[in-house]
Amino acid sequence: MQASLGRRAFLVCNYLFLTAAAAACLLPMLNVLAVSFSSSSAVSAGAVKLWPVGFTLKSYAFVVGKPEFGKAFLVSLARVAAGVPLNMLLTILVAYPLSKDRKQFRFRNFYAWYFVLTMLFSGGLIPWYMTIKMTGIIDSFWALILPGAVPIFNVILLLNFFKSLPEEIEEAAEMDGAGRWQALWRIAVPLSAPAVATLTLFSIVTHWNSWFEGLILMNSPSHYPLQSYLQTVIVGRDLSLLTSADIARWSEINDRTSKAAQVFVAMVPVLLVYPFLQKYFAEGIVMGSVKG
């Protein structure tokens, strides 16, 4: 079938428009990457667009040579290494009982509301801070992991996935003498591999990206995870102390290249997990929102 002229014109425009939109998502990153590899004089002259001018690794040498940066990077890695398994363990352990119906688990609705209510209502920033302080984990690594240990949103995604598994398999296993724990770990979890993978990747990204807890729950900057450290370096915490003239200058001063390099290094882990993420997450999101 020969497409009409109008149709072909539309297709061309559509392809161009979509390409432009994708470029709008990519070019800012490329610009910062180019700045990070450029000489500071070229950057301050405003000569750098999407390709490095006066290629140099100076800013990366500066970043790598900064002990605070390396330290914060390690804190973030440790946070992911400890926080993600804990998140996943708790997500699975909470989601499985909640995926049973009232007939199989009489207290199911009580527990379900107990968890969901925390998603709808919270005490707010100050009471949250004081509670964490009260439990004595302020300024310790645990403060980055324990308060958010049960990601309720992920629990809901996984419980809906568990619910969609055919009941007969578990019943058969029960006939063969499997208990609840075995049914969970040997049947429900392996069958939910795509969902578990999606949530693991969500959890990695969440831990890697979060900055606020680090910033306010850690007293000493040497305990900051990377994003919190970058927050102080790139955004600057005492904006309130700056005058407007300072702020105008602040966006111009030539630690631009070093900031760009730090931004890029902090992006690298996301760039590394993204290809794996990409395969699963469309399914993950759809599973969470489209089900009827």
Added chain:
Amino acid sequence: MRRRSFRELPLHLMLLPGFALVFVYSYIPMAGILMAFERLVPSKGMFRSPWVGWKNFEYMLHLPGTMQVLWNTLFIAVMKMGAGIVVPVLFALLLNEARSRLFKRSIQTIIYFPHFLSWIILSGILVDILSPSTGIVNGALGLLGISPVYFLGDPHWFPFAMVVSDTWKEFGYGTIVYLAALTGISPSLYEAAAMDGAGRLRQTFSVTLPGLLPMIVLMSVLSLGNVLNAGFDQIYNLYSPQVYRTGDIIDTLVYRIGVENANYGVATAVGLFKSVVSFIMIGISYMLAYRLTNYRIF
């Protein structure tokens, strides 16, 4: 009956660790709401500080900027909600028209990406590209003969910069559910429409959009609960005193009152106000979502 309780025991045990952690870190803070009604004296602690009744709320209402902050919050949040529906729907429709699978996949991969970066990273990038003198955005505007705009430092432009940059970060991600909904529309509907002489445009309006409508309704309704969430991460990292007038939102105000000025009672009162309104909005939106589209969270 005994037997049944025994059989349910493992399920209780599974829930125990999560239950305990949520109790400590979510329910105990809810008790901390009491602070909204007292003048907290740190040495006396939460339970022995003097009660002040609604004083903290009155104080908050009489602050000169309160109404402005509420307005800013609603303005930014509602614009983000609107753009967050319209742009992804538009993109899903346009992507759906592209025939090449490889092209579609590549575009999707690229537009999802910004969602996975933190606002810290993105604010580093945005401050750089939006800079009035050296940023590429103003460079591009310059080529069109437009004089530099200080997007992040001009109170007039700041809210729009927030809406546009948030939409830029999230539209790809938002597109996913609509693309999934599109695959659920039966091809026979298109064939029938084509038989009746409908062109592509006609098909889009008569088949595709009605097919997407339930999902659009669902997403719009669910977003209602966010009407007081204008985006703390984004705004806190991009604003500055010169744009407080239009850029200050409830969450940033709570942070400044509570953390920077250590005025815990007032900050908790403002936070409580926000939590209660959000709670009501979420309740309404879930009820509407259930009525309109049969949606349930679980």
